[in-house]
Amino acid sequence: MNSNGDSGHGRTGGRLRNAVRVGAQALFLTVVSLAGSVLLFVLSVVSLVLVPLGIGIVTTPWVLAAVRGFADRRRLWAAQWGGVRIPSSYRPVPEGANPWKRCLHLLGDPAVRRDLLWLPVDMTAGFFIALLSAALLVYPLEGLALAAGLWRAFTDGTSIGWWYGFVPIEGQLSALGAGALGTVLLIGGVYASPVLLRAHFLLVRSVLSSGQGELAERVRVLTATRRDAVDTSAAELRRIERDLHDGAQARLVAMGMDLGTIEALVEKDPAKARELIAQARRSSAEALTELRDLVRGIHPPVLAERGLADAVRALALRMPLPVEFDVTLTGRLGAPLESAAYFAVSEVLTNAVKHSGAGRVWIDLHHTAEPGGVLRIAVIDDGCGGAVVGAGTGLSGVARRLGTFDGVLAVDSPVGGPTMVTMEIPCELF
Amino acid sequence: MRVVLAEDLFLLRDGLVRMLEAFGFEIAAAVETGPELTRALAEEAPDVAVVDVRLPPSHTDEGLQCALEARRARPGLPVLVLSQHVEQLYARELLADGVGGIGYLLKDRVFDAEQFIDAVRRVAAGGTVMDPQVIQQLLSRRQADDRPLGRLTPRELEVLELMAQGRSNAAIAGQLVVTERAIAKHTSNIFAKLTLDVSDDDNRRVLAVLAYLDHGR
Numbered sequence: 001m002n003s004n005g006d007s008g009h010g011r012t013g014g015r016l017r018n019a020v021r022v023g024a025q026a027l028f029l030t031v032v033s034l035a036g037s038v039l040l041f042v043l044s045v046v047s048l049v050l051v052p053l054g055i056g057i058v059t060t061p062w063v064l065a066a067v068r069g070f071a072d073r074r075r076l077w078a079a080q081w082g083g084v085r086i087p088s089s090y091r092p093v094p095e096g097a098n099p100w101k102r103c104l105h106l107l108g109d110p111a112v113r114r115d116l117l118w119l120p121v122d123m124t125a126g127f128f129i130a131l132l133s134a135a136l137l138v139y140p141l142e143g144l145a146l147a148a149g150l151w152r153a154f155t156d157g158t159s160i161g162w163w164y165g166f167v168p169i170e171g172q173l174s175a176l177g178a179g180a181l182g183t184v185l186l187i188g189g190v191y192a193s194p195v196l197l198r199a200h201f202l203l204v205r206s207v208l209s210s211g212q213g214e215l216a217e218r219v220r221v222l223t224a225t226r227r228d229a230v231d232t233s234a235a236e237l238r239r240i241e242r243d244l245h246d247g248a249q250a251r252l253v254a255m256g257m258d259l260g261t262i263e264a265l266v267e268k269d270p271a272k273a274r275e276l277i278a279q280a281r282r283s284s285a286e287a288l289t290e291l292r293d294l295v296r297g298i299h300p301p302v303l304a305e306r307g308l309a310d311a312v313r314a315l316a317l318r319m320p321l322p323v324e325f326d327v328t329l330t331g332r333l334g335a336p337l338e339s340a341a342y343f344a345v346s347e348v349l350t351n352a353v354k355h356s357g358a359g360r361v362w363i364d365l366h367h368t369a370e371p372g373g374v375l376r377i378a379v380i381d382d383g384c385g386g387a388v389v390g391a392g393t394g395l396s397g398v399a400r401r402l403g404t405f406d407g408v409l410a411v412d413s414p415v416g417g418p419t420m421v422t423m424e425i426p427c428e429l430f
Numbered sequence: 431m432r433v434v435l436a437e438d439l440f441l442l443r444d445g446l447v448r449m450l451e452a453f454g455f456e457i458a459a460a461v462e463t464g465p466e467l468t469r470a471l472a473e474e475a476p477d478v479a480v481v482d483v484r485l486p487p488s489h490t491d492e493g494l495q496c497a498l499e500a501r502r503a504r505p506g507l508p509v510l511v512l513s514q515h516v517e518q519l520y521a522r523e524l525l526a527d528g529v530g531g532i533g534y535l536l537k538d539r540v541f542d543a544e545q546f547i548d549a550v551r552r553v554a555a556g557g558t559v560m561d562p563q564v565i566q567q568l569l570s571r572r573q574a575d576d577r578p579l580g581r582l583t584p585r586e587l588e589v590l591e592l593m594a595q596g597r598s599n600a601a602i603a604g605q606l607v608v609t610e611r612a613i614a615k616h617t618s619n620i621f622a623k624l625t626l627d628v629s630d631d632d633n634r635r636v637l638a639v640l641a642y643l644d645h646g647r
Contacts, residue, residue: 209585222509256645281541285538285541288537288538289538292514292515295514295515301484301513301517302490302517302519303512303517304490305483305484305490305491306490306491310519313519314517314518314519315515315565317519317522317571318517318518318567319571321571322569340583343522
């Protein structure tokens with residue numbers, strides 16, 4: 001009986017906590033959808049108008065990148081807060097394209113065009129739904145506050161000083177009426193708000209994801225990411241070939257030569273032979289070091305031996321600054337994905353160390369078993385911020401790598417910091 | 431002294447057997463897989479085990495796991511772990527029991543036979559031997575923001591590095607070509623600056639230094 005009561009109490013408490021969370025998220029989305037979308041929409045329109053003048057050619061890719069960042073952020077929140085997955089299907093921008101080509105390429109991308117179409121929808125309908133969801137939880141609080149005594153601020157009890165909904169406030173009694181209405185609204189809000197929040201994300205999805213042409217779009221994205229993957233792996237192989245050729249291979253040749261000379265010298269000039277033996281040993285040690293570094297770049301040994309979680313731990317321990325990590329993985333991931341995730345984390349960490357001047361880094365790595373399963377990695381640093389996913393930067397390489405696995409990368413890095421890089425890759429644990 | 435050796439590559443295993451025998455060790459068993467290693471460690475009760483991290487059949491860190499397991503069954507069982515790469519993560523796990531009789535070296539260190547054999551002997555005697563690369567990683571990481579470490583003189587840092595590798599005062603003095611008294615003075619300075627407890631036991635001293643470098647105080 002007692003335990004029954006407790007669990008009932010717990011359910012109510014959980015629902016209330018959930019309502020508070022939903023209310024905060026909805027309120028936050030209200031502000032973000034209005035301010036962010038209006039700002040980006042205005043910037044986009046201005047930038048596009050300036051294209052004929054030439055200035056727009058330079059500014060448009062930047063603005064569109066910002067719009068994409070904004071949309072990616074919403075995709076992330078939709079997945080985390082509303083459980084709504086919105087696929088991201090941008091065409092990869094070709095490396096080293098000039099601004100004019102990049103501009104045209106971006107404007108030709110249906111996903112980018114959908115982003116632009118989404119902005120006006122988000123600042124009107126999206127804003128309204130989020131506002132409604134927030135208001136259903138916030139407005140009842142006013143009624144309760146009126147009942148608790150706030151009514152005295154509006155009326156001295158002789159005239160109607162305020163309207164709460166359809167209840168005229170003219171004294172304690174009517175204030176209690178407002179309180180009752182507030183309670184009813186609150187109960188409704190606790191149930192309706194999460195639904196409205198989800199509706200907001202569904203609206204985002206209906207505009208951002210491609211709907212009818214989805215299959216065709218998917219094929220196009222797959223073709224593009226496959227080309228990227230093939231290109232990257234070919235470039236990788238070329239790099240490995242060059243490293244082996246100029247490094248270990250050359251050293252082994254030198255060693256063989258030294259050994260030949262030693263053979264000839266060992267009787268005639270033992271002192272010189274000893275010198276050469278020492279040199280050969282040094283060469284072999286250097287060849288080993290080079291091979292070790294090369295192996296680490298191809299497939300880190302810890303990754304092969306222990307899997308992603310421990311490989312990320314080992315990586316964090318090797319960084320020259322303190323890295324705190326919260327890593328939980330209950331199983332292994334597929335080998336190609338493990339490798340991609342590892343190098344993505346490695347690249348982001350290296351960025352943080354090299355460019356941000358951060359004093360501390362946090363890594364959070366989790367696998368959630370929600371439909372299909374998702375690997376979520378967040379890397380946060382307290383550095384100077386200002387990181388962008390532009391052509392040629394390390395982060396665009398990461399986005400490309402993850403793209404092969406339908407993963408998304410979101411970068412939140414205001415100038416002045418902190419920087420938060422979030423990666424999400426749909427996958428299952430073994 | 432009886433040695434159990436686990437290494438899956440025939441050439442390396444053969445070379446190690448020859449080298450150890452040349453220096454007067456008795457090879458109790460030379461095996462190539464994890465399960466064989468576990469059995470040999472249990473049956474042969476060796477004075478020291480020399481173990482490769484990666485072993486068949488899984489080709490993961492099976493050697494390391496076998497060694498850790500054997501040390502749980504028989505605390506302080508001297509184990510020298512060899513690997514193609516060194517990781518602080520593994521060093522941490524090997525040192526976790528704080529007992530000593532542990533070594534962790536890159537395979538490259540077998541190039542210098544005398545130093546390698548010295549390392550095997552020190553581990554067998556219950557000492558701790560850490561690869562210079564592990565220590566350098568630890569030091570470079572700590573030096574960035576560690577004030578007590580910043581107060582050490584360059585010479586003291588040098589001594590600290592050698593001490594963390596597991597060398598005794600006499601060995602450090604030999605390497606730096608100074609008297610043992612001078613090293614003793616350096617070490618007591620280091621311990622005072624890092625506010626570590628002074629210990630007469632060489633190995634406990636090493637473990638304290640390693641713990642300091644790994645986690646701080």
